[in-house]
Amino acid sequence: MKLLRYRDGGRIRPGLLDGDGQVRDLSDHVDDLDGAALSPQSLGRLAALDPDTLPKVDGAPDLAPCIGGVGKYVCIGLNYSDHAAELGMEHPEHPVVFLKATSAISGPNDDIVQPRGASTTDWEVELGIVIGTAAKYVSEDEAMSHVAGFCVLNDVSERDFQMRLGGQWTKGKSCDSFGPMGPWLVTRDEVADPHALELTCEVNGDRMQHGNSANMIFSLPRIVSHLSQLMTLHPGDVIATGTPAGVGGGRKPPVFLKPGDVLRTAISGLGEMVQTVRSDG
Template identity: 70%
Template sequence: MKLVRYYEGTEICPGLLDGAGQLRSLSGEVVDITGAALDAATLARLAAIDPEQLPLVAGTPRLAPCVGGVGKFMCIGLNYSDHAEEAGMALPEHPILFMKATSAIAGPDDDIVIPRAAQSVDWEVELGVVIGRAAKYVSEAEALDHVAGYCVINDVSERDYQTKLSGQWTKGKSCDSFGPLGPWLVTRDEVSDPQALELTLDVNGQRMQAGSTATMVFSVAQIISHLSQMMTLHPGDVIATGTPPGVGMGMKPQPVYLKPGDQVRAEIAGLGVQSQNVRADS
C-alpha cells in the first residue's frame, strides 16, 4: 500500500493511493497514519479493503508528512561509501547516529525555509524507514520484520550550524522545514529489497545526486539491529539512512548551497517524488 496524509483545510486526514494513483480517503477506517495504525493487524485490515470502495478525494490537496506523531527522528551519517569519500572522511566502524528535531518535519512539497543569516543550506536525499513494531535487542535477521514501510526524506542541512556552532550535528539538521517526509509511506510488502533502490535529487532541473542504497555502508537491517541494542524503537519512529554523493558541500571547486527561488526535486524509485521551493525566512 501507499499510505498518504493530506490536508482538508487545517485538518490532516488519512488516505491511500489506489491502483490508478488516485487518492482515496481512509477517514472511515483509521484516525490517522501514526504509530498506532502501523501494527501488522491494522495494516493487514487496510490492505484487505477494496480501494474502489473508498471515497475519492477531490482535487489535489496539499500533502502532509506521510507519518504523524513521530517520537524519534533518527539519522545515520556517512552511510554511503561514495559520500564519505566526497566528504573526505573515513568510513565509520559503527553507524553514526544523530537526532533531528521532530519540529523539523514537513510535508513532501512544503517550502524549504532558509533560517535568518544562514548561508550554507544543503540537500540530502535519503531512504526513510518507519518502524511498525517495537524493536529491542533484535537481530539483523529479524530487523526488517519491525519495519512498517519506507519513504523519501530530504535531510536538509545547514552546514555552518552543523560544523561551526560547536556541539553536535543536530543544530544544523533541526531547523524548521528541514525534514520533509513522503509523499507516501510505502508498506514493507511493496519493497522487496531496501538495498536495491535508486535515489536522485535535482536542483533547478540539474541532477546533483544519483545513487543506490546498494552502496550503503550499513544496511537497513544492520541499522535497526544496532540501534535496538541501545534503545527501544517504537512504532512511528523514523530513521533517515544516509545520503549518496552529490551534496552541495562536496561540490568542486567550491561548495554550492541553496538560495531563495531554487527548486528541489528528490525521488526514490517506487517511493515517489518530493518537490520543494526554497525561500528565506521572514
C-alpha cells in the same frame, strides 16, 4: 500499499493511493497514519479494503508528512561509500547516529525555509525507514520484521550551523522545515529489495545526486538492530539511512541553496518530493 496524509482545511486526514494514482480517504477506517496504525494487524486490515469502495479525494490534495506523531527522528551519517569518499572520510566502524528534531518535519511539497543567518543550506536525499512494531535488542535477522515501510526523506542541513556552532550536528539539521517527508509510506511488502533503490536529487533541474542504496556501508537490518541495542524503537519512529554522493558541501567549489531554488528528491518506487526554497527573513 501507498499510505498518505493530506490536508483538508484545518484537519489532516489519512489516505491511500490506489492503483490509478487516485487518493482515497481512509478516515472511516483509521484516525491517523501514526504509530498506532502501523502494526501488522492494522496494516492488514487496511490492505484488505477494496480501494474502489473508499471515497475519492477530489483534485490534487495538499500532502502532509506521511507519518503523524513521530516520536523519534534518528539519522545515520556517512552511510554511503561514495559520500564518505567525496568528503575524504574513512568508513565508520559503527553507524554514525544523530537526532533530528521532530519539529523539523514537513510535507513533501512544503517550502524549505532558510532560517535567519543561513547561507550554506544543503540537500541530502535519503531512504526513510518507518518502524511498525517496537524493537528492543533485536537481531539483524529479525530487524526488518519491525519495519512498516519506507518513504523519501530530505535531511536538509545548514552546514554553517552544523559545523561552526559546535556540539552536535543536530544544530544544523533541526531548523523548521528541514525534514521533508513523503510523499507516501510504501509498505514493506511492496519493496522487493530496499538495497536496490535509485536515489536522486535535482536542484533547478540539474541533477546533483544520483546514487543507489546498494552502496550503503551499513545495511538496513544492521541499522535497525544497532539502534535497538541503544534505544527502544517505537511504532512511528523514523530512521534516515544516509545520503549518497553529490551534496552541495562536497562540491568544488561548494554549492548551496538560495531562495527561489526548486528541489526534486526521488527514490525509485517510493515517489518524489518537489519543494521551493524561501527565506525566513
